[in-house]
Amino acid sequence: IPVGGGGLLAGVASVIKEQKEDVVIVAAQIVRNTGYVDSLETKQALQNRPVDTRFEGIAVGNINPITFNLAKQVVDATVVLETDEIYHAAYDFRRETGTLLESAGAVGLAGARRLATEQDNKNIRVVTVATGANPTNSFGPYIDARARRFGWGVDI
16 A cells, blocks of 8 residues: 555555455555655655655555554555656556556556565565556656667567
């Protein structure tokens, strides 16, 4: 589940855990937007953290203390993602569905992809929340250019 200030994470994770306790909840953040992960390390909801504004939906420098306290009760792990993992996930999602997510909207998808890849030969199911289909006008062409540069979606 993508995390900025903690509201979506706390809400979704709480409902999931209420229904099925053995589900592993993973909070996904982007490098340079790690307020939640840093808060876990310090055991307090941090404020005034620097953020990477390219990931507008989760560019939150203040971790809400109420949602932080709830989330830390139901979140089992965290993953911190590189920007290109997110751009690649957004590009692939658009290729597969025709919907262009905003950059923050692809964070959960990128996290799910990494976790599924790391769980080699294990029978697991990975589910994510794809949020935010409100990209800037330049985001589609930007990820298309990165796809050409790095060969995403190209049979080699």
